[in-house]
Amino acid sequence: MQTAFLLLPDFLLIVVGFFVCRYTPLDRSVWDGxxxxxxxxxxxxxxxxxxxxxxxxxxxxxxxxxxxxAVVGTGILLSLSLARWPGVDARIHASGAQVAFRFNSYIALALAERIGGAPGLAAVALLVAVAVPACNIAAVWPLARHGGHGFLRELVRNPLIVSTLAGLAASLIGVRFPEAVGTTLNRIGLAALPIGLMAVGAGLRFGALRDAPRLAAALLAIRHLALPLLTVVFIRWTDLPPVQQLVVVAFSALPTASSCYVLAARLGGHASFVAGLVTVSTLLGMLSVPLALAAFAALGPPLR
Structure with a gap:
């Protein structure tokens, strides 16, 4: 269960952002920037x-x-299907649907290195590279449609999608930066997780989940129950090496991306509802990741 404690610092950063925004001069106006x-x-x-x-x-x-x-695609289909539920508010669903299929890529990289070493890290980097564009497209589409934004225009302008595609292109053609440039980019990237998570806490309104409790429960069940269970079953039938199978199982049970809140806030969604989902997902991830790995181990060797 040591993997559970990997997520504790992320949850604590959310708590820090919550208290800093409400009980210090660094109020809401600071966190908008x-x-x-x-x-x-x-x-x-x-x-x-x-x-x-x-x-x-x-x-x-x-x-x-x-x-x-397959993992993120299943999450996308399940979460978008919830829009057909009777009484589901379109704006809340458009904001929260992304929580069911997006994932915290920084936690993914750290976790993969712990459970699989260098091969595990390489495997999860590839998963991030192929899954992030799909996740961001599926996240932007309902928000752009509901908010009256042009879908294609939002995709072209979405910095997360643009940066992912640019990274893929640079990786495939073998771009290498001078050490000074690479170090600078790395340090900028290192600031993303703590500031992003504190921004989640700053925008948190605990009561927001009460705006749609059934929808919140369903989205979190997809992220932390349905996807891990389905992955534990199907991954054993693939011809992936054991380390890569383990990484995919952990990938399926990760907490959702902290940038879900940022995207909802920027596109006029129900940001406080998403902030609550991100917080609960971070807590659930402390259980779902080790439980998914334990279930995978209990089923024995791959069926191939």
């Missing part, structure tokens, strides 16, 4: 640099990439 900084600079640099620093292996892209897309 912080959200824009994270969304337009810090997270894009983090995604770009993570992909460039972990070059893709085209031969491994097929099976592992398909496995990652």
């Amino acid at each position: 912080a959200e824009r900084l994270v969304y337009y600079l810090l997270f894009p640099v983090l995604l770009f640099n993570s992909i460039v620093r972990n070059p893709l292996q085209p031969g491994a892209l097929a099976t592992l990439g398909v496995a990652g897309l």
